[in-house]
Amino acid sequence: MKSKNIVILGGGVGGIVAANELRRKLPLSYGITIVEKEKEHFFAASFMWVMNGDRTMDEVRKPFRNLIRKGIDVVHGTVREIDPHNNKVVTNDGELSYDYLIVALGAELVIGSIPGLAESAYTFYSLEGADRLNRALREFNGGIIAIVVSSLPYKCPGALPEGAMLIADYFKKHKTENHVDIQLFTPESQPMPVAGPLLGDSLRMLLEKKGISYHPKHKLTSVDYNRKTLVFEENEPVKYDMLIAIPPHQAPQLLRKAGLANDAGWVPVDRTTLKTKFENIYAIGDVTSINIPGRWDPNIPLLLPKAGVFAHFHAEVVAHQIINAINGEASKRGFTGGGYCMIESGGGRAGFASGEFYAEPSPRLRLGNVSRIWHWGKILFEKWWLSSLGIRKRLLGLIIKIGGTVLRIPVGF
Ligand SMILES: Cc1cc2nc3c(=O)[nH]c(=O)nc-3n(C[C@H](O)[C@H](O)[C@H](O)COP(=O)(O)OP(=O)(O)OC[C@H]3O[C@@H](n4cnc5c(N)ncnc54)[C@H](O)[C@@H]3O)c2cc1C
Structure with a gap:
């Protein structure tokens, strides 16, 4: 008992x-x-x-x-x-x-809740989805790639700019016959809105530098997949050649x-x-x-x-x-609202966004310079997370050593 x-x-x-x-x-x-x-x-x-x-x-x-x-x-x-x-x-x-x-x-992901989305969209929000999308990217011959946040909230808001930048990076390495035009559509007013306008502007500039267009305040209502067209609540319809969606969550x-x-x-x-x-x-x-x-x-x-x-x-x-x-x-011990994430920007580099989400009067976050260190930090964390428990202890020791002395971060997901 x-x-x-x-x-x-x-x-x-x-x-x-x-x-x-x-x-x-x-x-x-x-x-x-x-x-x-x-x-x-x-x-x-x-x-x-x-x-x-x-x-x-x-x-x-x-x-x-x-x-x-x-x-x-x-x-x-x-x-x-x-x-x-x-x-x-x-x-x-x-x-x-x-x-x-x-x-x-x-x-849970409920891709079927927006008419036409399940029939037309790829996604990197599931493992099978990411693998299927990889095969589609390899066959893509150029045109408009629309990446759409289909509803709010969704997990890991940093994954939207990250996914877009990695796709841009993919086509930088693998040239296509025609130009690839990556466009982001989201109901939000800026990237990672919880982080406030300063961090949002930094991310927008990062996206612009990669040639990615960002379209805020676009609420998707349906997809006309026969015409390869996105239909929004208050904006003009938009044509695409490939559609990638962050599916609705519930x-x-x-x-x-x-x-x-x-x-x-x-x-x-x-x-x-x-x-x-x-x-x-x-x-x-x-x-x-x-x-x-x-x-x-x-x-x-x-x-x-x-x-x-x-x-x-x-x-x-x-x-x-x-x-x-x-x-x-x-x-x-209580949760005090601290958090961070590493946002891959392509070319073996990542940015590090961190801050206090419970800060008064509003969350205090910043995005550090994009560097190779954070890309390697993300890889190290992946290896630690996926290692079996025995190996994990040894890897954890290494991460704490590097994290504590060089990067000064708490160890978490
Ligand atoms: C593409 C992508 C990239 C991401 N990148 C990052 C990142 O860089 N940093 C970051 O911090 N976060 C990231 N995230 C978000 C992160 O993965 C999630 O926020 C995190 O997994 C949430 O943990 P959780 O335990 O709440 O839920 P989950 O990890 O989703 O776990 C829920 C578990 O419950 C199980 N389950 C559900 N219903 C039932 C049921 N009825 N019966 C039994 N089991 C059930 C599921 O199988 C699942 O294993 C990313 C997410 C995605 C999709």
Whole structure:
């Protein structure tokens, strides 16, 4: 009989970190169970390297078990229902009882929700999608490539400029018969709007330098794929030769039935403790909705972006919160809103955007110079994340050494 059971729903970035952190710190008399529907883990930050041919699909996926510490029970099944009043979870494999629950189910892609999109668009937002897009890029003979953010919110806002710059870089290396014209369309008012106008301007300039046109405030309503035309809510239709979409995202539907979701379907949590409205249920990562201070546009409240770095830091915080609760201690560690990302710009270089998302009166972020260091930083992190746990410890030592002394960054996703 376990003294307490902790159940983690979803074994992506947040779920893996939470499970490992809890197992590292709690005696084996505490049960830790993780429910994940996939047998393999895919490292999403590398999908763009599959897209441009720098990686194969096999190089960016790993058996899920290899990333999980011994002493964690893995249920490979689908979560069907959460019953917060009876501390129970229903999966396709049976029921699980919990004392503490961590919801880390991420965001789902629903490409079919915009008419014509599923029939016409490529995407680098899934592993298979990135591989299919790589084959299409190899056959592309020039023309307009439209990259479209089909709705908000979407995970990793830095992935939009990053994907566009890597495609521009691909065609710099692989010449086509006709000119390639890359155009970005998004309902947002600037790149990474949460970061404010300064960082947005830096990114726009970076895109311009690569010859990429940026079209803000374009809300896609449908795609007329017979005429290869994008239809927007308030703008003129636009013709394309190849369409690449960041598909619409939604929160897993079961969260509404559980009473955990807000009107938009995401899970509101305390921004420091990541606790939901239920005392013993936490939510982390993409599934959450976290208001942050300030607004660049008076009509649009700011939300913490969906990104692996936050899923990672949330998971560490929640593991500590649960351990403190078990020990009857006041919690000493909370999430303070710090985050960063490395944005590949092509040619073996990347920019480093970092900042404080909880800063008053509004988030404080900056984009450092594009350099080879950050590209290598991203590769090092990829190797660390995808390595098995034993090798990981050694690689972690190396990253901490380099990160701590040279780059001065915390280690996260
Ligand atoms: C192309 C791309 C590039 C990116 N680059 C970066 C980057 O450079 N930096 C960064 O910080 N972030 C990046 N991200 C975002 C990052 O991958 C996500 O924000 C992160 O994975 C979120 O972690 P999570 O644990 O909340 O969800 P996920 O990692 O998505 O995990 C959710 C898990 O839940 C499982 N699941 C879902 N429903 C069920 C169910 N009903 N039953 C059982 N299991 C279920 C899923 O299979 C999945 O494994 C990128 C994303 C993409 C798509």
